[in-house]
Amino acid sequence: DTGVSQDPRHKITKRGQNVTFRCDPISEHNRLYWYRQTLGQGPEFLTYFQNEAQLEKSRLLSDRFSAERPKGSFSTLEIQRTEQGDSAMYLCASSLGGYDGYTFGSGTRLTVV
Amino acid sequence: KNEVEQSPQNLTAQEGEFITINCSYSVGISALHWLQQHPGGGIVSLFMLSSGKKKHGRLIATINIQEKHSSLHITASHPRDSAVYICAAHNDMRFGAGTRLTVKP
Numbered sequence: 157d158t159g160v161s162q163d164p165r166h167k168i169t170k171r172g173q174n175v176t177f178r179c180d181p182i183s184e185h186n187r188l189y190w191y192r193q194t195l196g197q198g199p200e201f202l203t204y205f206q207n208e209a210q211l212e213k214s215r216l217l218s219d220r221f222s223a224e225r226p227k228g229s230f231s232t233l234e235i236q237r238t239e240q241g242d243s244a245m246y247l248c249a250s251s252l253g254g255y256d257g258y259t260f261g262s263g264t265r266l267t268v269v
Numbered sequence: 270k271n272e273v274e275q276s277p278q279n280l281t282a283q284e285g286e287f288i289t290i291n292c293s294y295s296v297g298i299s300a301l302h303w304l305q306q307h308p309g310g311g312i313v314s315l316f317m318l319s320s321g322k323k324k325h326g327r328l329i330a331t332i333n334i335q336e337k338h339s340s341l342h343i344t345a346s347h348p349r350d351s352a353v354y355i356c357a358a359h360n361d362m363r364f365g366a367g368t369r370l371t372v373k374p
Contacts, residue, residue: 191364197366198357198364198365198367199355199364201363247312257314259314260313
């Protein structure tokens, strides 16, 4: 499988717990993006990496959210002290940059109860 | 106010109809993406275009960078085209809210 993979597909957690999601991009893609999507809405940009450097963070990414891409390959998105409002689909996408298209993963659906 | 706006929000068509979905943006961009999202969440990149027109099968995308407007057309629509279609500005991937298309047989 050469697509973008995300793990886990579904996560149910209690409010206040920490969760971590993983994204494995297409191996030659140097850009990696995280998005959040709530029901009925388009995806909202959270952050993106060029190789291991985090180049941009949305103001949506509060201090409870942190993302890393330590070796410029896979990335993790951690949410600390989860709140019910964090319930959403978290999507990852990768690209070569420039004018190449994006490839999206299937997402991780988070439910905070 | 979203800087990337799509219209219509919802669209219902009969099989075979020609469909147009519009996207307008207020920020300057170098290119725009059209994406398709089926129920269950999978997103597929359809087009990225910076000028003119691109065609892939029954799908056609056009863009006018100066007018900050793009359209996605579907010819001879089919029920399997039913999905949410989303446009996104390339520069920072700001997304429109999406157009939910339902094609009835």
